[in-house]
Amino acid sequence: MNRVPQHKSAQYIRCGVVVREIAPHSTNHPPITYDHQDDYYIFGLIESGTACGMIDFKELHLAQNDVFIVQPGQMHRFIAAEGIKGWLLMVDCSYVDSDEKCILDHLLLSASAFKIENTERNDLCGLASILAHRLNSNKGMSIGIGTQRMAEAFVSVVAEQAQKFTLQTKHSHRHTEIMLQLRNLLAQHIAENHQPAFYASQLNISTVYLNEIVRKLTGLSTSSYIKNEIVLLAKRMLARTDLSVKQIANQLGFEDWAYFTRLFTQATSITPTAFRSKYLE
Structure with missing residues (x-):
């Protein structure tokens, strides 16, 4: 049974696109304060004010001219805001082409938000x-091609x-491409194999070279990155x-669930059972 709601594009996004204006004291669309996952993209733009949210268990603090992105499958929720003004665009994955997805995946290696200049902010606000x-x-009717193109723009x-x-x-560029390939391989094989050597072989590079790339881009060894x-x-x-x-533990490829518990506790300073209890309290 799922504890965390799973929001589906077909249910929550009319015609594949939803735009919401964020304004102080607005009650039209109250922010979602519970953890949930979506199967669509959310693009947010902060015109003024400040806000705080949670994406994949990490707090994200936002201010004027910040753009934030929630990717499909990421757990997230709103925490607080002060004098907030801006926009939210929610779009079905079909509105994000393969090149754009690659760029957004690259961004995910380092951040969930970034700051833009006033000119770009004004362009996005206008759109x-x-x-x-x-x-x-x-x-409620199906949207026209012009509206679709504007969302894509x-x-x-x-x-x-x-x-x-x-x-x-x-x-x-080479290092970034290898890192993105590693992420794709982990999505496919992490339950089967936790060893850096396996992924290095799949990428046709040495384990030492893979470790060098991962450390340059994340500050972690390949082994630590996989554990994270x-x-x-x-x-x-x-x-x-x-x-x-x-x-x-079994679904994540650990036959010894006690070892999995130690690994989780070492990484988070809390046991899996205590994390679940604290998270759902």
Whole structure:
């Protein structure tokens, strides 16, 4: 049984696109204060004020000119805001093309938010305002090609700015590509194999070279990075399912669930059982 709600695009996003204006004291769309997951993208823009939220168990503090992105599958919730004004765009995954997805995945290696200049903020606000007007005038009918293109343009501008932000890290394109390939491999095989050597072989590089790349981009060894990914998956499962710690350990590839418990506790300073109890209290 799922403890954490799973929001689906077909249920929550009319015609694949929803735009919401964020304004102080607005009651039209109260922020979601409980943890949940979506199968669609959320792009947020802060015009003024401050806000705080949680994405994948990490607090995110936002201020003027910040753009934040919640990717499909990430657990998130609103915590607090003060004098907040801005926009939210929620779009089905079909509105994000493969190049943009690659850029957003690259961003995820280092951040969930970044700051933009006033000019880009004004461009995005203008697009969001026109989109909101068009959707509100649509009266539930299927949206036209012009409205679709505007939503896609909003996503493209965000991806363009995200790419500028990630380029500031000055990591080589080759290293970034290998890191993204590693993430894809982990999504496929993390329950089967936790060894850096396995992933290095899949990437046709040496374990030493893979470790060098992962450390440059994340500050962690490959082994530590893999453990962090395991712990994140375990947190999601502890929060959203009724599976026992032993069952979660087995699903994540640990025959010895006591070892899994030690690994989780070492990484988080709390046992899996205590994390579940604290998280759901």
